[in-house]
Amino acid sequence: MRWLEVRRHSLTKKGAARGRVGSHLSAEGVMLGRLVGASLGPFASVVTSASPRAIETALAMGLAVDDTVELPSGYVSGEVERHQQWNWPRPYRTYAELLGRGGGLAEVAETYRAAWTQVVQAVPEGAAALVVCHGGGIEPALVACLPDADHGSWGAPFGHCDGARLGFEDGRFVSVQFRRVTPQRELAP
Numbered sequence: 001m002r003w004l005e006v007r008r009h010s011l012t013k014k015g016a017a018r019g020r021v022g023s024h025l026s027a028e029g030v031m032l033g034r035l036v037g038a039s040l041g042p043f044a045s046v047v048t049s050a051s052p053r054a055i056e057t058a059l060a061m062g063l064a065v066d067d068t069v070e071l072p073s074g075y076v077s078g079e080v081e082r083h084q085q086w087n088w089p090r091p092y093r094t095y096a097e098l099l100g101r102g103g104g105l106a107e108v109a110e111t112y113r114a115a116w117t118q119v120v121q122a123v124p125e126g127a128a129a130l131v132v133c134h135g136g137g138i139e140p141a142l143v144a145c146l147p148d149a150d151h152g153s154w155g156a157p158f159g160h161c162d163g164a165r166l167g168f169e170d171g172r173f174v175s176v177q178f179r180r181v182t183p184q185r186e187l188a189p
Contacts, residue, residue, distance in 0.1 A: 003128035004120040005040070005179075006142075007163035008135045009053040010060060025056045029160070036161045036181050037061025044127035047119050054132045057161070063130065069115050074136035076104040085139060085157045092151035095140045099147075105140055112141030113173075120168045128165075138164070145173040154178065 011029030025033065033056075040061060048054035050068040058065050075082045079098060085091045099106045116131060123129045135158045142164060143151055155178060167175035 001174075002120050002123055002125060002168045004116055004166045004168055004173075005043070005128060005130045005163055006116065006138055006166070007036070007057070007130065007132050007161055007179075008138060008158040009049075009051070009057040009132055009160065010036075011160050012053050023052045025053055025060060029053075029057070030060045032161050032181070033057050033060025034062070037063060040130070042128070043130045044123040045119060045129040046132075047129065048132040049134060051134070054134070058130070058132045061132075069119075071115065071133055071137055072108045072111055074105065074108050074134070074138075074140050076108060079103055079105045080136070080140075082136070085136065090152045091139060091157050092143055092154040095143045096147070096151045099140060099143055106144075108137060109140040109144035112137055113144040116141065116145065116166070117168075117171075117173075120166075121171075135159075142166075142176060146176055149176065155180075 010033040011026050013024055013026045037060065041063070043063065045066050046058055046063045047067045047069055048058050048065055049071045055065055055068065074080060088094045099109055119129045119131055139157050145166060161181045163179040165177045165179060166173045
């Protein structure tokens with residue numbers, strides 16, 4: 001078995017134009033990254049999205065970045081608007097329904113799934129890799145990796161530095177364990 005840990009980036013600076021200061025970690029984000037990083041690893045490979053906030057999160061965790069990858073946003077106009085998943089009572093079940101319709105979100109989820117598969121296949125048997133990327137992309141990708149899972153039981157979307165550890169065997173993802181570092185929002189029954 002191989003393992004893939006995926007984590008959402010840490011807290012970012014606020015109050016500046018999107019794509020500039022907001023794409024870098026805040027002092028609080030660096031502290032959160034350090035706290036989470038102290039309990040992670042070891043990893044045979046660390047890959048992040050090409051975004052500064054993802055790279056900086058891995059570095060704040062005390063990890064060297066081996067590679068970066070371009071990953072699309074999970075916020076697809078007409079399908080999922082920015083941070084809309086926080087209002088869904090069962091976000092992963094909703095993602096499964098949306099992915100079942102095909103379209104842009106399904107393409108995004110497949111892009112993530114394919115990238116994650118490539119990363120985890122490159123590590124030795126028994127080893128783990130880490131990918132640091134973005135909320136809104138991680139959630140539908142997890143559903144795409146485990147399409148037959150009980151998505152209604154998976155809880156809230158990812159907060160900053162939240163993660164999941166996926167088991168990978170025989171060329172496919174076979175299990176998931178959620179690793180929450182931020183308080184979960186209450187979900188409606």
